Amino acid sequence: MDKLKAILVDDEQDSRQILSNYLAKYCPDVELMAACKNIQEGLEAIKKISPDLLFLDIEMPFGTGFDLLEQVEDISFETVFVTAYDNYAIQALNMSAAYYLLKPIDIDELVNAVDKIKSEKEQNVDSFHVQVLLDNIKQENERPKKIMLPTFEGFEIVPIDQIIYCEADDNFTKFHLKDGKPLLISKTLKHFEEMLPKTKFVRIHRSSLINTDYVVRYTKGKGGYVTMENDVELEVSPKKKPQFLEAFK
Incomplete structure (x- = not known):
């Protein structure tokens, strides 16, 4: 070349x-x-x-x-x-x-x-x-609305408002999207926790980062559980519970 x-x-x-x-x-x-x-x-x-x-x-x-x-x-x-x-x-x-x-x-x-x-x-x-x-x-309020995710085949450009939640998988992160097609990305969940807007995305567990727009139910408990719009139930760790509840004040 x-x-x-x-x-x-x-x-x-x-x-x-x-x-x-x-x-x-x-x-x-x-x-x-x-x-x-x-x-x-x-x-x-x-x-x-x-x-x-x-x-x-x-x-x-x-x-x-x-x-x-x-x-x-x-x-x-x-x-x-x-x-x-x-x-x-x-x-x-x-x-x-x-x-x-x-x-x-x-x-x-x-x-x-x-x-x-x-x-x-x-x-x-x-x-x-x-x-x-x-x-x-160009987006208002300096809040990016798209994210580029490198995949094994290339990359995907995903609107942030289509992300329901992110799930840790060792050193990978699985993105669960509104269209139902998960994406496995070779970066840690911590990487995306730091990157995604904190006004929308909250870490509720060491293995879960959720988009609060898709929470439909919270069930009380030591930490409790959230039910997401896609009917998935996710545990809220006791340590992360105050941060989660703060997001809904």
Whole structure:
């Protein structure tokens, strides 16, 4: 496979220089074609070069990296987001399974992101990460409404409001959806507990994370039980009971 043609957009000169040096030294499969300092330069470079890969700073003067992507008519490249802030954007990035690097950039994480993108390109895997991300960013109240779930066959884009509950299965998580088709995902339940909106999803047991919109009944007990809309009964652990009841106040 030919080298990945890359563009870098970052308003900080030191950051551009550091990432340029890292790419040259540790990512031989990447050829950096342009290092841009603002959104306008980035848009012009994308139009001229048609890159395979875009390294994009999120926080910039006069706009964000998301604003740049909104102005690209046809996103045919993969994007690695770069940010100094572990902030509101991180949840949306995680929900869309997008690639991102936190500053200061860790070399191993950079190499890992490039390797994954190169592998996708070699397998001709179409990426919808960015489109799902932009859809989520547009949502009101900064609450993402779709999640991208990597499966053994590829990935599934699932509306959050279709998730009834999530079930731990060792280091995997089984998603139980409204359409009745479960999805087994190779990430832990804790990973999704941290990712899914806490206004809707509550951990009621070490093995269960539920969408409170689908609770139809609670039965008292030491911890008690909840009955979900799909007639599944789930145990509430005594330790998690206060957190569960708080969600319904």
